[in-house]
Amino acid sequence: MFKGCFVTGTDTGIGKTLGSCVLLTALARHHAKVVGMKPIASGLIPHEGGWASEDALALRAASTLKVPPELDNPISLPDPLSPHLAAARAGRRIELSFLVERYQTLAAQADVVVVEGAGGWYVPLNEQHMMSDLAAALGLPVVLVVGLRLGCLNHAALSAEAIQARGLTLAGWVANRMDPDMACQEENLAWLKTHMTGRGVPLLADIPWQAQPDPARATVTLPTDWT
């Protein structure tokens, strides 16, 4: 039964948060209680007299189920660094078991949870684990957000291969037109479509470049078993 997905991306800063919000917005048309989760945020902004993850705030705004930060953003680290470094600087160690427990508590209250990673698939969490290990531990199908810019073809192919080699389901990919000046954007998109189709991976969303990103403004085709 569909319970949600794990959103990874070709890199940091390529639109995973926007892609996750697009999925949440589309899923909310079919499910009553949809919620985003940012298990590990590194880099915080001032918010309501304290500090918060900009990603967690965006996911929260796109969620129909509202929960406390301990559930939708259990680890928030001040420094905008790789999670293993941000955690070390904060005197913490990122434990997968803690994140799995928080995810399960959240999932028990929700119809659908969209979990956003941080950075790309092989971002380190501690000396032993990477983001891929968290996705595997959560047991969710994976969605790959491809930020359309020069270099993304290689990053997309590498990421897709790594996800599938791990034995996880790559349920779909998202094309995010993050660079309005990208040369040959349609030709790059065509290559990605052919490559991903060859891997059996459908395009779930096509997100236009937007000066003010709005998660309702995207062309979305959810898998039939997600609706």
Ligand SMILES: Nc1ncnc2c1ncn2[C@@H]1O[C@H](COP(=O)(O)OP(=O)(O)OP(=O)(O)O)[C@@H](O)[C@H]1O
């Ligand atoms: N389609 C788009 N149009 C305009 N701006 C975009 C688009 N996609 C992403 N951006 C902008 O690019 C920046 C990076 O995007 P985003 O924060 O979603 O990246 P991310 O992959 O979630 O990064 P992280 O690894 O930090 O979670 C943001 O300022 C976002 O608003």
Ligand SMILES: C[C@H](N)[C@H](N)CCCCCC(=O)O
């Ligand atoms: C700080 C940033 N926005 C993300 N939260 C973390 C990105 C980690 C990238 C690590 C790497 O691949 O080198």
Ligand SMILES: [Mg+2]
């Ligand atoms: Mg993000």
